[in-house]
Structures are given as C-alpha cells and as structure tokens.
Amino acid sequence: MNLITCKNISFTYDGFPAVKDLNFSVEQGDYLCVVGENGAGKSTLIKGLLRLKKPSSGTISIENGLMANEIGYLPQQTIVQKDFPASVYEVVLSGCLNRLGIKPFYTKKEKTLVEENLLRMDIIDLRDRCYRELSGGQQQRVLLARALCSTQKLILLDEPAAGLDPMVTQELYELIRKINQDMEITVIMVSHDIHSAVQYAKHILHLYHTQLFFGTTADYKNSEIGRRFMGGGFRA
Numbered sequence: 001m002n003l004i005t006c007k008n009i010s011f012t013y014d015g016f017p018a019v020k021d022l023n024f025s026v027e028q029g030d031y032l033c034v035v036g037e038n039g040a041g042k043s044t045l046i047k048g049l050l051r052l053k054k055p056s057s058g059t060i061s062i063e064n065g066l067m068a069n070e071i072g073y074l075p076q077q078t079i080v081q082k083d084f085p086a087s088v089y090e091v092v093l094s095g096c097l098n099r100l101g102i103k104p105f106y107t108k109k110e111k112t113l114v115e116e117n118l119l120r121m122d123i124i125d126l127r128d129r130c131y132r133e134l135s136g137g138q139q140q141r142v143l144l145a146r147a148l149c150s151t152q153k154l155i156l157l158d159e160p161a162a163g164l165d166p167m168v169t170q171e172l173y174e175l176i177r178k179i180n181q182d183m184e185i186t187v188i189m190v191s192h193d194i195h196s197a198v199q200y201a202k203h204i205l206h207l208y209h210t211q212l213f214f215g216t217t218a219d220y221k222n223s224e225i226g227r228r229f230m231g232g233g234f235r236a
C-alpha cells in the first residue's frame with residue numbers, strides 16, 4: 001500500500017530549477033534512501049515531502065491515512081541546533097507537540113511516550129543532561145527519539161550520520177534498521193554514504209537535478225549508474 005506518491009514533481013528557487021520531473025512512490029514499511037552528489041536536490045525533496053516547500057509543478061499525494069503532521073523528521077544538523085540549550089527530556093518531549101491538539105499541557109500519555117522512546121534509543125540515563133553537552137552520536141539518538149514521538153508511521157532523515165565516526169555511524173544505522181523492521185515505521189533517508197545505503201535500504205532514489213534512478217536496491221546495484229556511483233567514479 002502506497003504511503004506517498006510523487007508525480008512529475010519539480011522544485012524551483014526564485015524561478016531557477018533545483019530538481020525536476022520526480023516520479024516515485026513509497027510503500028508502507030519501505031526503507032528508501034535518497035542519494036546523489038552535493039546540490040543534487042535531496043534536501044529540497046525532503047522539504048517538499050514535509051510541506052515546507054511547494055512543488056512548482058506536479059503532485060505529492062500522502063495516502064493511507066497519513067497526516068502531514070504525523071511525520072517524524074530528523075533534520076540535517078546545523079551548528080545552532082547542536083548548541084540547543086534544553087535538556088534531553090525537553091527536546092524529546094517537543095516531538096509530542098503535534099499530539100497536543102487543543103490541550104494546553106502535556107499529559108501522562110505524552111510523558112509515557114517520551115519514556116518509551118528514551119528507552120528504545122538507549123538514552124534514558126541522559127534524560128536530565130543538557131542536549132548541547134552530548135556527543136554527536138548521542139544527539140542523533142535524542143533527535144531520533146524526538147522524531148519517534150511525532151510518528152508511528154513515517155520518519156524522514158536528512159544525513160543522520162553526517163560528522164559521526166564509523167562505529168557510531170554503524171550503531172545509528174542499526175537503530176534505524178530496528179525502527180523500520182521492529183516498529184514497522186517507514187523510513188526515507190537522505191544519505192551520502194552509498195555503501196550503507198545499499199546495505200540497509202529496500203529502494204534507492206538517485207537524483208542529480210532530476211531522477212536518474214528509482215527502483216529496488218538489488219536493481220540499483222546491477223545498474224550502470226549504481227555501479228558507477230558505488231565505485232566512486234560517478235559524473236552525471
């Protein structure tokens with residue numbers, strides 16, 4: 001069953017094309033990696049899926065009862081975000097904002113959800129620590145727990161492993177795999193790490209200002225573009 005269907009979507013900035021003619025769909029339970037070189041249009045697409053940026057043409061259909069505010073999002077980390085002066089608990093609790101509705105305060109239900117996700121991400125011991133004092137890997141676990149408070153259906157991750165050392169990166173990918181397999185949450189992840197992308201993802205979307213490939217990971221590995229990109233010798 002499709003969760004997201006994109007038909008002929010294009011995005012522009014001030015009239016200049018950023019990425020165009022994207023046609024792909026994401027099924028419930030899928031794990032899609034969006035790959036491509038710098039400036040290919042990956043983050044722009046993520047902003048489109050989050051409704052932060054409107055396509056200049058084409059349609060994005062969000063289906064199967066998924067509301068736009070039920071998407072968990074782990075943004076690309078900026079210096080400012082890394083320096084956020086709040087406790088781990090507060091950062092994770094803020095992921096429940098979309099559940100508040102007209103309620104003025106968080107209830108036991110949201111607080112229980114926060115505890116569950118702190119446990120799932122193995123960061124319960126960090127709950128009272130200041131977010132900005134944590135290591136990069138710990139910060140990403142906090143942001144994953146926050147994203148899981150926002151959704152039971154879909155998480156979007158923009159370069160979650162950027163700046164992490166190889167061991168912490170592997171641990172993070174394993175956590176994301178568990179979120180996908182054990183919690184049955186659909187994953188859409190932007191990644192520069194093509195080798196891990198083909199190790200974990202079920203589908204690959206390769207962009208370079210347009211769609212160069214969309215299909216299963218097995219087909220991507222056997223494709224000309226997949227072989228070239230994995231070999232490091234890719235030029236569009």
Ligand SMILES: Nc1ncnc2c1ncn2[C@@H]1O[C@H](COP(=O)(O)OP(=O)(O)OP(=O)(O)O)[C@@H](O)[C@H]1O
Nearest residue numbers: 013017018019036037038039040041042043044045
């Ligand atoms: N706010 C903006 N204003 C103008 N142009 C932009 C803006 N954001 C992105 N672009 C342009 O849109 C194109 C796609 O950028 P985007 O950030 O989506 O690529 P990306 O694949 O995510 O790159 P990276 O891997 O470096 O993060 C690029 O040509 C970029 O210069």
